[in-house]
């Protein structure tokens with residue numbers, strides 16, 4: 001049975017520990033400065049820790065083998081995890097906009113800008129290193145969960161950088177409205193990031209087609225059929241986390257013995273599997289070219 005690799009578990013625990021550290025650093029920055037932008041960054045850390053906890057849980061479930069309740073395995077939890085992360089990120093974005101507008105209307109009092117900026121810069125640098133590491137690990141391990149978490153952490157670098165920029169501008173020009181303005185801009189960025197994460201998750205849950213994988217599979221099948229003088233149709237493909245599921249109909253001339261047809265079909269399945277970059281679960285349906293057709297398109 002495949003389980004989450006040690007690197008994956010380590011990456012996730014590291015992300016969770018860093019998240020807790022960020023929670024402390026960014027709330028400190030907010031309480032010290034009273035800045036709306038620092039508040040936006042701090043509020044996001046609460047959502048952040050919740051999201052990473054869910055992701056860490058998913059990582060433990062995702063590799064469970066198929067069982068009598070889940071015949072296709074547990075891969076799809078990866079999409080739930082990243083979907084929930086995206087929704088939480090978007091929620092944070094909305095609250096930040098609301099709070100920034102409140103701040104702006106009720107008057108802005110900034111203090112201890114230097115200390116706040118130092119805290120935020122430290123947070124941003126730590127997150128930048130972590131985010132790059134997570135995205136790389138996600139690509140290496142083909143892990144939707146790690147990639148989504150890495151992208152999220154990198155988006156947080158921008159909100160911290162934005163808060164620093166806003167505070168610096170406010171301090172330099174004496175115009176305090178730069179602070180809530182930057183908070184709103186980074187919230188718009190957060191909303192965009194969150195919606196992209198959700199979009200990707202929905203694609204996964206809905207088995208949205210992947211033309212790149214489909215081309216690989218159909219090329220392999222077309223070549224096989226050209227060699228063997230067979231035809232195929234109804235090729236279907238869907239992805240589930242790290243696995244690909246494929247089925248197709250292979251059409252044989254009338255009177256081919258079932259043993260022979262089955263051997264060819266098995267070869268076809270193997271060739272298609274070899275053409276794909278991930279583990280593929282392939283099923284072929286055997287039929288005669290002249291069979292009175294069933295529900296064909």
Ligand SMILES: [Zn+2]
Pocket residue numbers: 044045047048152153156
């Ligand atoms: Zn975050």
Ligand SMILES: [Zn+2]
Pocket residue numbers: 233234249287296
């Ligand atoms: Zn058919």
